[in-house]
Amino acid sequence: MIFTVANQKGGVGKTTFLINFAYYLKDFKNKSVLVIDTDTQANCSYSLSNANNIGNAYSLFIEDVDILAAKILETEIRKDEINLFKSTIDLSNEDELDTPINYMQNLKYLYTLFDCILIDTAPVLSKKLIYSLQFSDYVITPIELEIYSLQGLSLMLNTIFNIKKNVNKNMSFLGVLPSRVITTNKRQSRNLDKLYAEYGQELFLPFIRYRNDLANASANQVSFFKTNSKHKKELINVFDTIYAKM
Ligand SMILES: Nc1ncnc2c1ncn2[C@@H]1O[C@H](COP(=O)(O)OP(=O)(O)O)[C@@H](O)[C@H]1O
Ligand SMILES: [Mg+2]
Secondary structure: OEEEEOOOOOOOOHHHHHHHHHHHHHHOOOOOEEEEEOOOOOHHHHHOOOOEEEEEHHHHHHOOHHHHHHHHHOOOOOOOOOEEEEOOHHHHOHHHHOOOHHHHHHHHHHHOOOOEEEEEOOOOOOHHHHHHHHOOOEEEEEEOOOHHHHHHHHHHHHHHHHHHHHOOOOOEEEEEEEOOEOOOOHHHHHHHHHHHHHHOHHHEOOOOEOOHHHHHHHHOOOOHHHOOOOOHHHHHHHHHHHHHOO
């Protein structure tokens, strides 16, 4: 399956979600996992520095599937590690991405090799994001319960549901995932209530709390689940809910 994390707003927890969900799928669900980092900020590639690096994400957009297949033949795919197509600065060349044909064929090919392909995206409504949504089985939208993040939500959801309606009927939108939630913060609680009232609570997944241990694990380039944080079960519960919807 192909899974995209999408929100054109930055700093809402996309990368943190994706990294930890990748570890969850590998370690708790025994899946072979590929992560594609399409964000030039390369935060995901940084935190997954121990992953099995099998190529550059940019090449998936511009190279022919025969080239990818030839490269993969010479590469060791790992089931005990996360496999990674890392971000490089050439991902900023949107001009060369006029057609999604190479990306589509490359993803189709990779689909045959991995149980789970997770795509991290940049905080911008780019062609890379649109193409990723076009070929995804599952999409999730992390948000922060702060006004700037809420303001962009309807644009993101409209984009996702338009693609679902017109291009990718197979896509399943798993929900909006409030992240970095501080439960004692009244403004955030009010914002969550407003969102439930406006969109319906069914659209929302259980939230991920603000936990310093999560930011630490990403900064230290280790799996949160391998740390001695006492909040691991909390995150596993959220992931179990998401996994049950897939
Ligand atoms: N649940 C969380 N608890 C604490 N810090 C978090 C949490 N989620 C994300 N962060 C931190 O917030 C910042 C932005 O998160 P990030 O995942 O990079 O967002 P995005 O990919 O949407 O830009 C990072 O410094 C990250 O470590
Ligand atoms: Mg990110």
